[in-house]
Structures are given as structure tokens and as C-alpha cells.
Amino acid sequence: MERKTTTVDDNASLIERRSIDFIPDAERHGNLFSQFTLWFGANLQVTAVVVGALAVVLGGDVFWSLIGLLIGQVIGGAVMALHGAQGPQLGLPQMISSRVQFGVYGAIVPLVLVCVMYIGFSAGGTVLAGQAVGELLHTDNTTSILIFSALVVLLTGLGYRIIHTMGRVSSIVGTLAFLYLFASLLHGHALDSLLANRHFTVASFLLAVSLSASWQIAYGPYVADYSRYLPKSTSALRTFLAVFSGTVIGAQVSMTFGVLAAALAGERFSGHEVAFIVGLGATGAIAAVLYFTIALGKLTITTLNAYGSVMSVAAIVTGFGGQREISARTRFVFVLLSVAASSGLALLGQHSFLKAFSSFLLFLLVFFTPWSAINLVDYYWVTRERYDVPALFDVDGRYGRWNLAGITVYAIGVLVQMPFVATGFYTGPWVDALGGVDVSWIVGIVVPGVLYYAVSRFAGSHAPERLIVPGPMTDAD
Template sequence: MAQAMVEQRSIDVIPDEERHGTAFSQFTLWLGANLQITTVVTGGLAVVFGGDVVWSVTGLLLGNLLGGAVMALHSAQGPRLGLPQMISSRAQFGVRGAVVPLALVVVMYIGFFASGSVLAGQAVGKLTHLGAVPGIILFALVTGAMATVGYRVIHALGRVASVVCALAFVYLGIRLLDRVDLADMAHQHHFSLPMFLLAVSLSASWQLAFGPYVADYSRYLPRTTSARATFGWTLAGTVLGAQWSMTFGVLVAATAGAAFVDDQVGYVVGLGGAGLIASFLYFVIALGKLTVNVLNTYGGFMSIVTSVSGFRGQRVLSGRARTAYIAGIMAAGTAVALAGRNSFLDAFADFLLFLLTFFTPWSAINLVDYYLISRERYDLAALSDPNGRYGGWRWTALLVYGVGVAVQLPFLSTSFYTGPLVAPLGGADISWIVGLVVPAVLYGVLGARRARSAPTGPAALPGTAPEACAPGAPLGRDAG
């Protein structure tokens, strides 16, 4: 039984006989992944930076819907292809060219692991009375163990977290309402376009950050699973979980002010009570962060393996190598967390948001190619062959990607860099919108031209196994 729980697959195609589950599993996973303290803090930032309650909640909802829709479109690729998310990038960037966005994704998820470990480590340290540093290390070890077991335990963790964290948030919401005059807050609404766009950007960026690994957790679903169902349940789970947490964060920040900013974990636990209730809430905070940190570790592992295999031609990974990769990510993330637990993480979190600039163009290119140009038809065998249909490096996609990054810079606003067009927009950061729209249009034009010149009939490729191709799909269609 234990051996059946441990995942044997990595970046190879999941055979039909190993597929299982329903699209509803995406709802519980992404609901649990979003009902956690960092999502609360993200929502609270909309008020901390100057927004009011009504328009902050409205902007956050709009951003969650927009970013969540992009994220859910990636999720719908999982059952169709049976592959991790980032390996499909090879169809756009080439088998080796895909390493360009992959390298940045790995850095970002190590950073997310680190920032999450600091908050969770505080909770674990309080819960166990060991202190923050042992709490961070203990949390990292549990995270690594669960990521090593893999897909089944990740979904089981999501189901548990979705229930436990939802109950905790209901309780905390009731406690918060005792301190909040909602009627008074509802009348204090003053629309400010920059603050509204900030709220939209905060939640949209939050959702877009899931894009590079969301299909990792839908790829075991039966191939017959409806793309609409996968999209719908993923969208529902991630939007409901994020909006619930972020709205709570808005109300907490509007009520508590500096007390929340200075100690997010302590304030939320104190809001709930003391004694056994406080211990339970520390456990809930750790559980919520564990869910998303396991996703970060597992997704980072998949991205590293995808990068390495593009040059080594490797399709199957041994259990020992799998453990070594995950241990490396865990060690790197823990080292960053320990080094920056006191002051560094504020600046590092800004750096992580800056990294979002580098994969919103990836997301646009991937979705346009998959849904509009290739029309959900990829030669899966060629995704591992640098001399095959997709080649080693696809310079058109890499050029569009570079343009997609460059056009965002004038609209980007961080503590260490602010673009020249931010001030005319009242301080709003709309770089993520530009980073989606411009490369999507540009790649659509260039990719469509290449697709028209590609062969359109079936083409049997040497060495292509039946399970290596999307069912019913002619292989002759190029991916642009």
C-alpha cells in the first residue's frame, strides 16, 4: 500500500491505465492551497497600500477571475497531454530552448518555498515550543517528504486542508465580524483607479504564479475528462479560496492596521483566541502553508528535471534521483528562509514579484500555441527529441518571449525598479496585462504564419509510440 502511494512517474507521459480521479479533485486542491496566511497577507496589502475596503475587495475579485481563468486554462492541458506543465513549453520554445523560462520558474518557486517556510516556521515553532529556526527546519523536512511521495499524497493533503482551513476561516471570520462595522466600511468607499488596479494586479499575479505547475496536478486525470470540467473546477477552487482569504485580509488590515503588518501570524491567531484554540490555529496556518509549499517543491522538482532532460534526453527518473532533486530544492529554500527570516524576505518577496514579469509572456505563448495554433494537438514523442519536430531551439518563440518581457518594464513598479509609465498611471502596475496581451498577439501572428506552412496530414514519426500522441490528433500539425 505504501509503495502504491509513492509516485513512480516524473516527466514521462502518464499511461491511460494509471489515470484516475475526477475533475472535482482540482477544486479541493486549489481551495486548500489558497486558504492560507500568505493569501491573507496579499489581500491585506491592497488596504495597507492605500485602498479602501469596497474597491479593494472588488479589484481583488476581478484579478482573481482574470488570473484564475489563465491558470485554469493551463490546468485543462493536464488530462489531454498527461505531462507536467512546463514540458509542454518545448513545443513552443524547443526541447532545449524551454530552459529559458524554466530556469526563472525554478528560482521563483525556491523563493516561494523560502517565504512560506518563514511564516509556517513561526507557526510550527509556536506550536511545538521549539522556536522559529527549528520550526522552519522541521516544516521543510515534512514538505520534502510529502513532495517525494508525490501526486496522491498532494491531493490527499489538499482535501484535508480544504476542509480544515475552511472551518478555521469560518470561525475566524465570525470572530472578526465582532470587531468590524461592515455597514460603516461599506459607506467609506472612494474609487481610486491606481488603488483599484493595484488590487487587481495583486490577485491576478497571485493566480498567474500557479500557471507553470498547475497541470502537474491534473495530468493523472483520465484522458476522457472534460476540459471544461477541469477548467471549471480549477477556476472555482482557486478563485473561491483566494477571494475568501484575501477578503479576510482586507478586513483584518482595515481593522488592525500596524498590528497586522508587524505580525501577521500572531495577529490572526490572537484574533481567534488563546490556549487550545491558539494551538489549533497555529496548526491550521502550518497546514495551509504545507499544502502550497509542497506544490512549490514538487513543481520546482518537475521544472528542474524538465530542464536537465532537455539536454540529456532523459524521459524516466529513478526514485533515488527523484529524492535527490527534491532534497536539493528543500535545502536551497530552507537556506534562503533561514538567512532572510528577520529582514531580507520583504525585499526578496518584491524580487519574486519581479520574476512574475518573466513568465506572464510564457503563459501567453503557451496558451495561444496550445489552444489556437496547435488546437490541443502535440506530437508528444517529439517533445523529448531535440532533432525532432520541435527542434532544440525555436527562435521565434524566444524572440516573442524577450519582447514580452521588455514591453512590461515601462509599466513595472517595485521597490528597486519603477518604470517611466507608472507615474502617469497614478502608480498602478499593469505590467502583467501588457505581458499577457502583447506576446499573445505577436505569437499568434507569427505562429499562425508558420502553422499554415506546416504539413497538415497525418505523419507517422519513427519511434512514436501510440500513447505518445494526443488521441485522434494528426501529427503533421506544427506547433508554430
């Protein structure tokens, strides 16, 4: 069938045409600052505030909670940014590269779990956003959730460019809002007196580290989705630093506010986060701005979640069908299905269901740390960035249908974490001995990472001599 070549007008279109297919050089655009603003803005949001507050609510002091959170940000942010640095080199969404380690069919296992997790995270964010939208527009929760979901469909449907624009807007609005919130929260309180109250315990410190590290690692399955359009000549190190600094600084700002709010407000904050934050506004106009800021922050991250889940669904479907891409119409259908699923869960979980489901989602993180370790070890130390991109879409190609070695290591990586898991959904038998702290993410990175490297060295690498990418690309039929 005849195919048309990409034009400048196509390139400048606001509506994204690509899906999981390779982004050719002629369509690469953007700069590293957009990576910083995207992840900085995505982390200036109420859920990150709540995560930071948990470090104090669950027994930590202010000083060591802040130190522990920062260490966790650095560790988890490094893992996350290493995934992000793959984007410009491969020109592909993050999870497609899993076909190297698991096979074209085998990669569907982590892909399905990714879809479940991000749809669930979107549902939780939609509930909080619905509350903010309701206060802003004076509508009931159900109507507010539907309005918010419609915006997510629109932005996700438009795709990559609009998502990065959202990141820039969220960075500006979020920075101004948090400056005001910190000033209001600390008015009449001496920060040095809060920091002077120190009672270090290993359990509380490890909890703070685990909270922020897990927060960052959860971005891993889709971070390269938002860097894959950068020019191929973009430095991997500079990409890493842009993503790393944006996500670490943004999350640490939000979590620091959560720590201070929990320490100063106690029960007035815990369980009433949105109301407390807006209550700092003092006047109706400022309160409205804060509701808007909360809704905007959740809109940014929920759009990221929806877009990432759509890429994962597309990767599953094309894995079975042997396709290299999907049409814009099919992608929009996937957007509708993804947002409908998260919105339905949000409507069901406005009250009690969502709390239990959130515990289940945190449990799902157990399945992503070994995936992350395997993917990074393979890319940076085994294949050393030498992927055969066309073979990722060929079940009879270099990577085959199933990679039993990768799947076996992945299964072991999941199982070895079970004794260390501490969630409302499941708690492992060794958690009590560790003071109730979940350190499964550490085990889930180290064990499968080392094991995969050893297995790969023994079996030998099937990597090509250099990175192989498709020839000149054209539009879909």
C-alpha cells in the same frame, strides 16, 4: 533491457513513480473534485491574506478593494485554469509543453526562472510556517524551519496522491478556521458600515486587480502538474471550471479576510499577520489550532512549490540528456536539493534578507506572463491541442532544439513590460504616470499573445493532424 508492465498494485502505490514522462491511460485516476479541493485548500493560507490586506494598506477602501480583487481573481484564475485544463489531454507536467513553443533546449530558459521563483516562494512560506510551528511546538525558529522542511521533503517525495490528499485536508481545516476567524474579526463590527465607506480611485482599484491577478498567474507554470493523472476522457471545460472555481473562491476568501483585517485592525495587523490571526483565538487551545492551520496551509502550498520545482529541474536535465523520464531515486535527490535550497534561503532570510528577495521574486513574474500567453495561444489557437508528445523529448524531432520565433516573441514580451513594472527590486519609468500601479501583467499577456499568433500564422503551424501520444507505457528500468 527488459521492462515490466504496470500492475494494479503499482497503480495503487502511495509513492509516485512517474516524473515528467507521459502518464498512460492505465495509470490515470482521480476526479475533478480533487482539483477543486487542491486549489481551494492551497489558497486558504496566510500569504494570500497578506496580499489581500495590501489593497487596503496601500490606500484602497474595503468595497472597491474587494471588487478589484475579485475581478483580478477571475482574470488571473482564467489564465491559470486554462493551463490546468491541458493536464488530462497531454498527460504531462506543465513546463514540458513549452518545448513546442521554444524548442527542447529553448524551453530551458523559462524553466530555470520557474525553479528560481518557486524555490524563493517556498523560502518565504517556510519563514512564516516556521513561526507557526515554533509557537505550536515551542521550538526556536531554526529548529522549526528544519522540522517544516523535513515534512515538505516527505510529502513531495511521496508525490501526486499525497499532495491531493493534503489539498482535501487543507480544504476542510481551512474552511473551519476561516469561518471562526471571520466570526471573531467581525464580532462587534457591522460589515455594512465597512462597505459603505467608498472612495474610488483608479490607481487603488487597478492595484487590487493587479494583486490578485498576479497571484493567480503565478500558479500557471505548474498547475497542469496536478491534473495530468486525470483520465484523458475528462472534459477540458469541466477541468477548467474545477480548477478555476477552487483557486478563485479560495483566494478570494483569504484576501477578503485580509482586507477586513487591515481595515479594522490597521497597524495591529500590518507586519504582525500571524500574531494577529492567532490573537483572534482568545484561548490557548484555539490559538494552537490556528497555529496548526497556518502551518498546514503553508505546508500545502510549499509542497506544491517544491513538487513543481522538481518537475522543472527534471525537465531541464532531461532536455540536455535526451531522456524521457528520471528514476525515482533521481527524483528524490531533486526533492532534497530543491527543499535544501528553499530552507537555506529561509534560514538566511528570517530577518531582513527575505524582504529584498521577495521583491526580486515579484520581479520574476514579468518573465512568466509572456510565457503563459505564448503557451496558451499556441495550445488553444495555433496548434489547437494537436501536440506530438514523443517529439517533445527528441532534440532532432518536430520541435527541434531552438524555436527562434517563440524565443524572440518571449523576449519582446518581457521587454515591453519593463516601463510598467513596479516592485521594490525595479520600478519602470511609466509607473508614476499610472499612480504607482504595476500593470505589466496586462501588457505581458496581450502583446506577446497577439504577436505569437501573428508570427505563427505567417510562418505556418508545424502541428500534426491530431494529438500524438506514446504507445503503451511501462515502468522505468
